[in-house]
Amino acid sequence: MKPTYREIAETLRAAIRSGAHAPGDTLPSESVLASQFGVSRSLVNKALQLLTAEGLVRPRQGDGTRVTWLPPLSRSGARYQRNVREQGGAKGAFDAEIRALGLEPQHEITVTRITAPANIADQLGETGAEVVCRSRRLLASGIPVSLVTSYIPAVIAAGxxxxxxxxxxxxxxxxxxxxxxxPQVEAHERISVRLPTDEEAGKLEISTERSVFDILHVGCTADGRAVEVTTTVTPTNYLIIESTFPLA
Amino acid sequence: MKPTYREIAETLRAAIRSGAHAPGDTLPSESVLASQFGVSRSLVNKALQLLTAEGLVRPRQGDGTRVTWLPPLSRSGARYQRNVREQGGAKGAFDAEIRALGLEPQHEITVTRITAPANIADQLGETGAEVVCRSRRLLASGIPVSLVTSYIPAVIAAGxxxxxxxxxxxxxxxxxxxxxxxPQVEAHERISVRLPTDEEAGKLEISTERSVFDILHVGCTADGRAVEVTTTVTPTNYLIIESTFPLA
DNA sequence: GAGTGGTCTAGACCACAGA
DNA sequence: CTGTGGTCTAGACCACTCG
Structure with missing residues (x-):
């Protein structure tokens, strides 16, 4: 027999997926759910934590617990390359993807000039180098879905x-x-999954328990010099990565 | 101020990473930790749940809570292809990777003949087709790290x-x-992250809260026919996916 | 049997958002 | 102010593993 809090989570999950609780709705309060299910509020809280970690729901102190659900986007290696040429960076692909889901894409961008942090400098092969840092936050109808940060050596980007x-x-x-x-001729990518930093969780407005993709993209010129490093941080349930490649 | 259970988790996490609690060690019991930290056992339990979801630790009822830590493996697109040719499937790459970490690779394999499940049949383009199912469980020094299942149309694999x-x-x-x-000339891959099914959690001996990579690999012949579908399920913290590709 | 983690309760206090 | 979720406690019972 499954533990009760898991059963409760499943019941609520089903109710959300079936549309009984639509995205944007506020769930009944924990006290109400507790009496409905005939359990203590602690148990309901535990059940809701599961749904929160899955990204189905977002509780806010003082306000209620709201249903927040987004179907996964997809990030195709092949398509990515094509769109990069046709449009302005990942923006074009992102916009099309979001619009196709009937949502409104939004962007926030800040550009700063800093000395490269250690891990970025490693990739660029120049410790202590100055870089231009383009930091973007991508949203779909107000829901943050991605943090994209590009680092470009200042000697290239200046002016x-x-x-x-x-x-x-x-x-x-x-x-x-x-x-x-x-001109970039080769890219290297490293995909890992981890828990977000507190800062990332804040910017993405997610629970710190919800894991994120951490995608490192390095673009190189023909002589092997890394000229662009881009990191993408996205909650794992917003993204499916697809690629097609030839077998030698 | 961070909540206490998070502070406790951080303290324990640091103790594990520093080697104060080495892999294989049993942590002090929850009651002991509770009195050490001066909190209730519930809180310690909550803190340990975080570490469990991260894969740092594995509690077992009746027995204690053991430190289970593995550095991430890496799965390089390029290297993968090369090794596939040189050795026997993913096995060769896996063995080398595990041995390089000073661990002992182990394998379990079961081969069955079934009608393809819906999602696999979709990929193969033949609903209701019979397939040979090669199901492998890969372990590193006794720790399950990966479930790899290959589906091959029976008309190809028979005999x-x-x-x-x-x-x-x-x-x-x-x-x-x-x-x-x-002969396969092209591959298609789809990478997503999700929570494990209860069955997968059991086989991988992980908490159902610990997210896993779900990698779908489809191999195609020159005429575009899918002749191999392989799914890989791995706890996210065991894997870093790397690839290098040319930019058109 | 003794000790472990897994679950669950009843109740408490707090921080916070909204009317 | 009221009601919300966030945290925390003290204690209970259970299922399990081990000696």
């Missing part, structure tokens, strides 16, 4: 469109690199 | 080495396909 806080770069990131004399 | 319950296929999976007249 270019990379330093403009525009949501997209006209003509595309890759072509701007080419124009500046640094 | 071949695919039906042998050997841990590896001599000469490699890909070359056997080529020998049988189905």
């Amino acid at each position: 270019t469109a990379f330093e403009e806080p525009a949501p997209a770069i006209v003509g595309g990131v890759k072509s701007l690199y080419a124009t500046l004399g640094y | 071949t080495a695919f039906e042998e319950p050997a841990p590896a296929i001599v000469g490699g999976v890909k070359s056997l396909y080529a020998t049988l007249g189905y």
Whole structure:
């Protein structure tokens, strides 16, 4: 026999998936649910923590517990490359994806100039180097879905469109690199899953128990020099990664 | 101020990472920890649940709570392809990876013949088709790290080495396909993260709260026919996925 | 049998949001 | 102010593993 809090979680999960509790709805309060299920409030709280970690629901102190549900996006390696050329970086692909789901894409961008943090400097092969840091927060109808941060060596980015806080770069990131004399020919990616930092959890408005993808993308020129490092942090349930590749 | 249970989790996490509690050690019991930290046992239990979900620790009823920690493996797209040719499927790459960490690789394999489940049949493009199902459980020094299941259409696999319950296929999976007249030239992969089913959690000996990678690999011949579907289920903290690809 | 973790309760106090 | 979720306690009973 399954523990009660798991049964309760399943009942609520089913109610949400079936649409009985639609996205945006506020669930009955924990006290009410407790009496409905005939259990203590602690148990209901434990059940709701499961749903929170799954991203089905978002409780807020003082306010109630709201249903927050988003179908997963997809990130195709092949499509990614194509869109990068056609539009302004990941923005184009993201917009299309979100719109296809009937949601409204939004962007926030901040551009700063900093010395590269250790892990980024490692990838760029230049410790202590100055970089332009383009930090974007992508939202779908007000729900934060992704934190994308690009690091570009200042010697490349200084005085270019990379330093403009525009949501997209006209003509595309890759072509701007080419124009500046640094055409990218190869990319390296490292995908891991971890728990978010408190800062990331705050910006993504998720529970610290909800795991996130941490995708590191490094773009290199023909001589093997890394000229672009981009990290993407996304709650795991918002993303499915797809790719197609030839077998040698 | 952080909640107490989070502080406790951090203290224990640090103690584990520093080696004060080495892998294999049994932690002090919850009652002992409770009195050490001056809190109720419920709180210690909650703190340990965090570490359990992270995979740092594995509690067992009746027995104590043991430290189970494994550094992440890596799964490189490029290396994967090379090893597939040189050795017997993922086995070779897995063995090398595990041995490099000073651990002992182990394998369990069961081969059955079934009608393809719906999602697999979708990929193979043949509903109701009979398939040979090679189901492997990979362990590192007794710790289950991966469930790998391959589905091969029975019309291809019947009477071949695919039906042998050997841990590896001599000469490699890909070359056997080529020998049988189905050379694979392209692969499609879909990576998602989800919570394990109860069955998977059991086989992997993990908490049902610990998220897993679900990797779907489809191998196709030149005419676009899918001839191999392999699913890999691995706790997220055991795996880092790396790949290198050219930019068009 | 003794000790472990798993579950659950009843109640408490707090921080917070909204009317 | 009221009601919400967040945290925490003290204690209970159970299922389990081990000697």
